[in-house]
Amino acid sequence: MYPGLGRDETTTFEPYSAFDIPADLRELHGRYDVEATARRVRNFRYAEEWMMMAMGGWLATVPEMPVKTGLGKIIWEGAKAADEFGKRLPELRCGRKAVNESVASNEGFAGFIQDVTEPERPDLTIEKLAGVFDVLKPHLVEAYQKHMRETDAITDAPTVEILDEVVRKTERHIAWGREVLDRLCDTDAKRERRRKRVSELTATLRACGGVTGDIGDRDPGLH
């Protein structure tokens, strides 16, 4: 018999919560409801999936050996991020088949991804890497951190946990990519190519509202 079921067995302990020590200062209610979070997770998955597929395609057309081998692990971690986002979708009432759903927030963002994946020739490593490591990945870190800040930290904790892990790895990817870019851009002309690429893609990204379609000109966070 469990304590408390019979009159004589009522526990004498005071009611308590594990979170009382220290006090749980988190508040319920976030900016996104279940549907909104599901929509955003689909958008995140779209970006991660296409980014890792494009890097897969580039493995054959980048001549720099350390870039080829360095991208290998980043591709795998991108696939795992997309996979984790997919697994979250059925938990957000999207149905079991939703695990493979990747959806662009709007046509503008789909077009932006096309622009990022466009460079093909072996002499365009700067353009390839700048699109991913100077623009898209930093933008995703911002978007993921924004979601973590604004969602309900208690009820949407599983999404926060996924994002926390993805951000940690993505920041490592960005550090690697920028180090490679700094080395590759060893002349003013090359630095200008990088700057131009970043500037053009950032403008496209800003115009479409970013990965979730609601960040951009209205949000000073997108730089």
Place this chain on the structure above:
Amino acid sequence: MKRFIEPNELARDSRFIRQDNNQATTLALLPDDVDKVVEMLEAFGPTIEQQVKGTAAEPLFDAYGPAFGLITLNQPLRPDDDAADTRLKLRMHGIFVGEIQALEGAGRSLWDFPDAPWEFKMNMARQCWDEARHVQTYEKLLEHVGGTVGMFPESTFLFDCACSDDPAMRVAGVNRSLEGLACDVFRDMIKWGEKTGDEVMRQAVDYVLADELTHVRFGSDWVKEFTKDDPERYKKAQEFRRQTDKQFSFGGARSAREDAAIPIAWEDRKDAGFTEEELQDLSDLGSEGPSRETMMEAARIMVERHRERRAKAAKEAAAGAGK
């Protein structure tokens, strides 16, 4: 970025020298006839000479002429062989560039087939990481045996043979044929490490072989998945794999024979999902084409001719200098 690329589009830095793929392809088509083998391979002489110029293979060409490939391919790698050191470097370099092409093949499978099932993409993404580590591993092993990147020419023959536009055939070619060949060669390198007491080699290659078995399994599973309910497509994928395996047998250099230069890793392949029937077929493929005796006799004739040509040229040069 377009879907599907040609092997000549594989990008390399300035250390690499590209080799003509035709030589490797021709080896698979040679008949069991000494004269014909000599005739066909002599035709590649000038091309081979040009491609090895300035590489570590130049001394091998000087010594054996265009037949040096036949000699290195058809003799098992033994520590007490005269040219064991150069042949070891040649093999490690061959594996290193093969790993680069396997990395590129897995990456292209992600981009070329955007509508493939998600689990397929996960497998290919994982393979990208594995192959990237293999490239890093073999670059270090190449240095470990005293070699350097670019010391030998690179043939893109593996990528060329294996990369089909159909995903079922792509995985049959890349994951079953190319990765299967890797299993055979790696098992042989583990034995080399054991024979020579090279623990660095033995352990590193053992880990890589474990990954390769996983990749062959990906191939075995995905050929079945892509061709389920379509027996015709399954037949085509199997035939594609068979043709690729025939080319990867290098005219019998890889076979089930005891003295094969590259013995078939029978047990490893069974672990990875090859059936007994497929393995028997692979073994038979290695027995098709010229026998080892034919190849060695052809090599002997070609070496003799090469030395005669060199002696004649030296005599003419000396006569010219005396005038």
